[in-house]
Amino acid sequence: MSTKRWILCAFVFISCVLASSHRPLDENQLFVQDVLQSDGKDYCKPYGQIRDTCCDYQSVESIQSDTFSKIQALVQSKFFKYYKLNLWRECPFWNDDGLCMNRDCSVATTDESLLPEEWRQDALGALQMSPKGSAFQPFKVCTYKDQDFCVADDPSDQDVVYVNLLDNPERFTGYTGPSAGKVWQAIYEENCFNIVHKMSEGCPTCSAISPVPSNSPPLGPLLQDLAGPTGDDGDDEVCLEKRVYYRLISGLHSSISIHICDEYFDRTTGQxxxxxxxxxxxxxxxxxxxxxxxxxxxVVLRAVTKLDDYLAQYPFQTGDVAEDEKTKILIHDLISSTKDCPATFDEKTMFQGADSRSLYVEFRDHFRNVSRIMDCVGCEKCRLWGKLQTTGLGTALKVLFAYEDKSLSYRSNPRLLNHNEVVALFNTFNRLSESLEAIQKFRKMYADRLAPPPQQRQLAQTVGDWLKWLLDGARTMAHKLIKLGQLPVPSFLDDPLEPLDPL
Structure with a gap:
């Protein structure tokens, strides 16, 4: 091969290598990159007003940052780490044949002898005695009041157990497939005012599943069971109350998904x-x-803030006076931090129209159904956290919509909330707070994945400088050889060399 032909071939080869380093991302990868790096701002950091609330994203993140350590300390206290429920109540809507048999799906219950006497079944039974006799069991007839947004477990049921939430963290269990999908499908399609299609209009991302823009492959069907929530362009004709309901369900579902991703089991490393x-x-x-x-x-933050006076008088009764006083201090410290900020949500704008009563009843009854659907979850641990968080969100709705402000007082309304509702509300608030904390963690992980370490960047720059020198030399030599041979100059030799950015 002649020298001239060799140099031309070398130049073409190096040009191809350079071009391949600038190969564009496919459409899905470009979409993800646009979302995660919008306008050069932080990854997954929304800006501006949160629609249908009284605050913006920055304010919420500021509040969450100020209160995160406080809510974390609170849910680890004796009163808030125990939750009471029926883990084995039958699904009221369909025959559940999708029980999760994975070890991580199981829940460890707590022996009642280790709990305060005030919480035990015998004490509870004594409180439920009625003039009609011990055979009278009103909770067997109805386990909720008109103001309740959830159908609670019957506290007198022999299958009700206590669970230490710290011993049963919410995380990935491997529970997936038709059984898991059926639960969320029933919630979105049958208990969301039949507005799923309207809330998805103008929302190009509602059904998109896109990989991280890197060489790692996308995950499979396990990740494809999240129903498409709200888009900002297609839901203007949906009334405020229905939008709020849908966004609450979507936000809770999305938060649960984050918990699964944040506590994910790597089968390769076992970590x-x-x-x-x-x-x-x-x-x-x-x-x-x-x-x-x-x-x-x-929304949940607004409900927690409104309970300040009620919780200041609430008897936590853990059997330890010092522990109870510590819990009250933690509660007061947490809520004081939230009250320093303007209200995040105005519940008084809701249910004000001509059909407000019927809309309220429909809103409440739909959410009650959601709380009952949680008994159809085939994974014990998923059922535990699903029931707890729907109860927590239902408690927040009860505080915001079922009572006048003057009724939110322990002196005038001591039975406003029971033990389970208080525990569920603050644990749900904590899980939402942990979701926002996890979002910040994933921002950094994404940035680290796109930005290689300094040593790699330096090596890439060195290689890039060397390739540029080689190409410049090849360009000059090719020009000389072509001039000597009186050959036409190929157009690519006259094009300016694009800056090299191997990353």
């Missing part, structure tokens, strides 16, 4: 930890889901 691919597929590539987590946090 639990955050899974960025899981997060991007479930949440990061769907900004409307991310927005709804902030929305749900803002």
């Amino acid at each position: 639990w930890g955050p899974n960025l691919d899981c997060f991007v597929n479930r949440i990061g590539a769907h900004p409307e889901r991310l927005q709804n987590i902030y929305f749900t946090y803002a």
